[in-house]
Amino acid sequence: xxxxxxxxxxxxxxxxxxxxxxxxxxxxxxxxxxxxxxxxxxxxxxxxxxxxxxxxxxxxxxxxxxxxxxxxxxxxxxxxxxxxxxxxxxxxxxxxxxxxxxxxxxxxxxxxxxxxxxxxxxxxxxxxxxxxxxxxxxxxxxxxxxxxxxxxxxxxxxxxxxxxxxxxxxxxxxxxxxxxxxxxxxxxxxxxxxxxxxxxxxxxxxxxxxxxxxxxxxxxxxxxxxxxxxxxxxxxxxxxxxxxxxxxxxxxxxxxx
Amino acid sequence: xxxxxxxxxxxxxxxxxxxxxxxxxxxxxxxxxxxxxxxxxxxxxxxxxxxxxxxxxxxxxxxxxxxxxxxxxxxxxxxxxxxxxxxxxxxxxxxxxxxxxxxxxxxxxxxxxxxxxxxxxxxxxxxxxxxxxxxxxxxxxxxxxxxxxxxxxxxxxxxxxxxxxxxxxxxxxxxxxxxxxxxxxxxxxxxxxxxxxxxxxxxxxxxxxxxxxxxxxxxxxxxxxxxxxxxxxxxxxxxxxxxxxxxxxxxxxxxxxxxxxxxxxxxxxxxxxxxxxxxxxxxxxxxxxxxxxxxxxxxxxxxxxxxxxxxxxxxxxxxxxxxxxxxxxxxxxxxxxxxxxxxxxxxxxxxxxxxxxxxxxxxxxxxxxxxxxxxxxxxxxxxxxxxxxxxxxxxx
Numbered sequence: 001x002x003x004x005x006x007x008x009x010x011x012x013x014x015x016x017x018x019x020x021x022x023x024x025x026x027x028x029x030x031x032x033x034x035x036x037x038x039x040x041x042x043x044x045x046x047x048x049x050x051x052x053x054x055x056x057x058x059x060x061x062x063x064x065x066x067x068x069x070x071x072x073x074x075x076x077x078x079x080x081x082x083x084x085x086x087x088x089x090x091x092x093x094x095x096x097x098x099x100x101x102x103x104x105x106x107x108x109x110x111x112x113x114x115x116x117x118x119x120x121x122x123x124x125x126x127x128x129x130x131x132x133x134x135x136x137x138x139x140x141x142x143x144x145x146x147x148x149x150x151x152x153x154x155x156x157x158x159x160x161x162x163x164x165x166x167x168x169x170x171x172x173x174x175x176x177x178x179x180x181x182x183x184x185x186x187x188x189x190x191x192x193x194x195x196x197x198x199x200x201x202x203x204x205x206x207x208x209x210x211x212x213x214x215x216x217x218x219x220x221x222x223x224x225x226x227x228x229x230x231x232x233x234x235x236x237x238x239x240x241x242x243x244x245x246x247x248x249x250x251x252x253x254x255x256x257x
Numbered sequence: 258x259x260x261x262x263x264x265x266x267x268x269x270x271x272x273x274x275x276x277x278x279x280x281x282x283x284x285x286x287x288x289x290x291x292x293x294x295x296x297x298x299x300x301x302x303x304x305x306x307x308x309x310x311x312x313x314x315x316x317x318x319x320x321x322x323x324x325x326x327x328x329x330x331x332x333x334x335x336x337x338x339x340x341x342x343x344x345x346x347x348x349x350x351x352x353x354x355x356x357x358x359x360x361x362x363x364x365x366x367x368x369x370x371x372x373x374x375x376x377x378x379x380x381x382x383x384x385x386x387x388x389x390x391x392x393x394x395x396x397x398x399x400x401x402x403x404x405x406x407x408x409x410x411x412x413x414x415x416x417x418x419x420x421x422x423x424x425x426x427x428x429x430x431x432x433x434x435x436x437x438x439x440x441x442x443x444x445x446x447x448x449x450x451x452x453x454x455x456x457x458x459x460x461x462x463x464x465x466x467x468x469x470x471x472x473x474x475x476x477x478x479x480x481x482x483x484x485x486x487x488x489x490x491x492x493x494x495x496x497x498x499x500x501x502x503x504x505x506x507x508x509x510x511x512x513x514x515x516x517x518x519x520x521x522x523x524x525x526x527x528x529x530x531x532x533x534x535x536x537x538x539x540x541x542x543x544x545x546x547x548x549x550x551x552x553x554x555x556x557x558x559x560x561x562x563x564x565x566x567x568x569x570x571x572x573x574x575x576x577x578x579x580x581x582x583x584x585x586x587x588x589x590x591x592x593x594x595x596x597x598x599x600x601x602x603x604x605x606x607x608x609x610x611x612x613x614x615x616x617x618x619x620x621x622x623x624x625x626x627x628x629x630x631x632x633x634x635x636x637x638x639x640x641x642x643x644x645x646x647x648x649x650x651x652x653x
Binding site: 011014059062063064065066084085087088090092094096097098099100101102103107111112114115116117143159 | 258261262272468475476478482483
């Protein structure tokens with residue numbers, strides 16, 4: 001379970017950034033007073049246009065960034081007080097995730113299994129399951145640099161799941177992928193849900209959200225615009241389709257469903 | 258866990274051809290290649306200068322006295338053709354046009370001066386910018402001088418010792434090792450330091466800026482390991498790479514001397530053998546280690562800060578000059594290790610190494626340099642840690 005309470009994140013702007021953004025302000029608020037929770041066995045979608053604060057929020061949940069204020073709990077554990085313990089329970093995958101081009105998939109998986117402290121006996125079993133599930137056995141010993149995008153994505157998935165996390169965070173996981181490769185991610189998210197894991201993913205693609213999510217939050221300019229179940233969202237729509245409704249909520253100040 | 262990170266980063270680094278080149282191949286080859294080229298070039302110059310036929314123009318030798326003497330000088334010194342010129346102006350023009358290589362001008366009153374037993378001033382004309390000309394002129398000149406002295410002593414009825422009351426010689430009390438240390442001692446630390454720096458450079462950029470650029474750093478930071486452990490694991494690879502590059506250059510020197518026989522001077526060879534002892538190598542590496550950590554600690558904050566590989570390279574490459582230039586201090590005579598120079602990083606290691614080669618490094622200075630470099634290394638590691646902890650630096 002993920003619980004986010006009154007989350008804020010403010011960045012100090014450098015002179016260069018102030019010039020680029022054409023502003024005199026010394027700070028920029030990326031996330032403002034965000035609160036929501038994600039339940040186990042359900043898929044939570046964080047929706048918002050580019051620059052809405054989705055990645056910053058997910059990075060704070062993954063303990064990569066420290067919030068300016070607010071609280072984050074991962075399965076009841078305070079992620080700010082004990083980030084390393086929280087990380088043990090998190091799997092984090094982004095669309096821009098890179099892999100070590102000079103290593104083989106097997107070397108990468110073993111490396112991350114070691115870093116997550118996965119015991120040898122558990123690891124071998126887990127590797128076997130994931131390799132066969134993702135059809136990775138044919139390219140386990142090839143260097144990453146020589147693999148196709150689809151193969152790399154499978155390695156990334158395997159790397160994310162090797163320690164069997166109970167909370168999985170996906171930051172625009174299908175960004176830049178073709179439909180066949182993106183299908184691996186869709187399957188993974190569904191599988192995580194079936195296994196009772198807590199899943200949160202960010203996206204700006206409504207079709208993906210429609211396909212997968214049980215609960216959603218829409219954020220714009222760092223602030224929460226909507227938080228509820230997907231069923232409620234559909235039931236109270238004021239436009240004819242999901243994309244139009246998303247645009248309406250984002251573009252209308254104080255929009256209500 | 259630090260060792261696990263180190264192991265993975267080392268494997269990754271060793272599979273990078275660019276790093277392998279700067280870490281292993283170039284340092285090993287630099288000594289054999291440069292020594293080989295240097296010897297081949299100097300031998301070829303010497304050979305060509307000796308075998309070249311010199312045309313000697315002579316003016317004022319009316320009774321052919323000097324022409325005969327020059328002709329009697331053995332051909333082994335170098336082949337020559339003697340051509341008589343009527344005046345010095347034509348001879349000078351011929352030398353300027355390189356039709357004649359050496360010109361000898363004999364004064365018009367040569368017979369009178371000889372008869373009166375006065376000094377006869379002979380003038381050599383030559384183009385000193387050409388290799389071997391001055392040497393050949395000195396050689397011929399010495400022969401003419403010896404003949405003239407002999408003739409004058411005979412006329413005076415004297416023996417050579419009678420007009421040479423003193424024979425002054427300089428006896429060098431310094432050991433050969435010390436001489437090599439002072440004369441050539443600057444080049445060794447310079448090369449070790451330069452390779453120590455270059456060896457650190459690519460891994461530092463690759464393991465920090467490269468990871469950030471490739472999107473692997475973000476993933477690595479989500480693992481339940483303290484950031485300082487990740488930093489130290491990576492830093493160890495950067496330091497190992499620098500140490501390996503410096504050690505490989507030492508290995509290259511050893512190969513040049515032992516297997517390629519490139520140090521042909523027997524005395525020099527003995528001195529070098531005396532230097533390449535486990536004590537020297539151990540002390541040298543002990544001085545180099547904190548320096549390489551210091552280099553890594555200076556490069557890593559830059560590599561963490563830089564947004565791209567290019568940006569990191571464009572900052573660190575000029576830094577190479579700032580860091581390695583002080584190592585040239587070893588080439589200058591007279592600059593010694595003292596309380597002031599001990600405090601200057603790089604310079605202190607160079608001077609200490611120079612004294613180590615010469616066998617004059619005292620333990621107190623050794624530990625002073627080592628201690629100061631350790632302190633600076635620690636400081637640079639702390640700066641790296643601070644930079645690695647900054648959110649704005651580690652996430653793009």
